[in-house]
Amino acid sequence: MAADAQFPPPKVLTYPASAPPSLITQGAEGRVYKTTHLLPDRPSALKYRPPKPYRHPILDARLTKARISSEAKVLERCWREGVPVPPVYAMDPAAGWMMMEWIEGIPVRVGINEWLGERPEDGEEPAEAAEEAPLIDLMKRIGTAVGALHRTGVVHGDLTTSNMMLRQRKEDQVNGGTGAESKAKAVAGDVVIIDFGLATQSMADEDRAVDLYVLERAFASTHPRAERLFATVLESYKHTFKKAPSVLIKLEDVRLRGRKRSMLG
Numbered sequence: 001m002a003a004d005a006q007f008p009p010p011k012v013l014t015y016p017a018s019a020p021p022s023l024i025t026q027g028a029e030g031r032v033y034k035t036t037h038l039l040p041d042r043p044s045a046l047k048y049r050p051p052k053p054y055r056h057p058i059l060d061a062r063l064t065k066a067r068i069s070s071e072a073k074v075l076e077r078c079w080r081e082g083v084p085v086p087p088v089y090a091m092d093p094a095a096g097w098m099m100m101e102w103i104e105g106i107p108v109r110v111g112i113n114e115w116l117g118e119r120p121e122d123g124e125e126p127a128e129a130a131e132e133a134p135l136i137d138l139m140k141r142i143g144t145a146v147g148a149l150h151r152t153g154v155v156h157g158d159l160t161t162s163n164m165m166l167r168q169r170k171e172d173q174v175n176g177g178t179g180a181e182s183k184a185k186a187v188a189g190d191v192v193i194i195d196f197g198l199a200t201q202s203m204a205d206e207d208r209a210v211d212l213y214v215l216e217r218a219f220a221s222t223h224p225r226a227e228r229l230f231a232t233v234l235e236s237y238k239h240t241f242k243k244a245p246s247v248l249i250k251l252e253d254v255r256l257r258g259r260k261r262s263m264l265g
């Protein structure tokens with residue numbers, strides 16, 4: 001692959017393996033490869049932050065190491081406390097990489113858009129409540145997952161429907177079924193939160209509310225036709241931990257500030 005030639009993969013990916021690693025994404029800061037861990041049938045995601053030629057090498061090494069360690073530490077803590085995140089399999093922060101479970105499935109963004117693609121065009125009557133049940137159920141699962149995250153004292157920092165995966169369940173893997181059944185599969189699966197590159201530890205209502213606000217804004221711009229369903233995410237979040245209701249009150253302040261800021265330009 002051209003990108004591989006331009007930026008060599010980390011050494012860990014150059015060892016002999018039954019299947020060659022494949023480059024999944026190439027972001028500004030890092031790359032994600034799909035590879036395996038220990039066994040050929042144990043797929044894993046390797047997140048690699050390559051050296052930045054424009055940064056001073058000592059500073060760059062220190063920053064990369066700190067970022068990988070911090071992301072892995074947050075993931076490990078979430079995993080221990082039952083938050084739906086990929087478990088960390090291995091890491092070498094000094095070499096700039098961390099390996100975690102490969103989540104088999106699609107991003108929540110893709111699932112929601114697949115579902116919406118089959119809905120009537122804008123302006124038509126919203127679907128019957130019963131018809132929307134699978135999508136509403138996904139909203140509830142998102143609220144529960146974010147609530148579990150906040151309950152442990154972690155704030156994600158970049159919550160979007162792209163940073164949540166839908167882990168396929170075995171029973172949903174079979175093809176076929178009626179139109180409604182196959183449509184429901186687009187939004188089926190367990191919600192798994194990924195990308196903890198900007199995560200911090202905080203128990204403050206304000207930080208949690210900002211996390212929800214970021215998700216709310218991202219949701220409205222990515223899925224404008226489903227915007228009204230976001231209330232279901234918040235409703236299910238409300239019941240996930242004792243302080244959740246006060247986070248939702250704080251969210252109203254955060255929204256107001258956001259609106260004032262956008263009015264000022």
Ligand SMILES: Nc1ncnc2c1ncn2[C@@H]1O[C@H](COP(=O)(O)OP(=O)(O)OP(=O)(O)O)[C@@H](O)[C@H]1O
Pocket residue numbers: 024025026027028029030031032045047086100101102103104107162163194195196197198
């Ligand atoms: N554990 C995983 N299982 C399956 N796919 C993953 C996993 N982790 C990441 N991915 C895929 O790689 C993409 C990029 O991952 P991620 O968002 O963590 O990296 P990034 O955007 O480069 O990170 P950062 O924002 O910290 O620089 C995801 O959108 C997803 O498609």
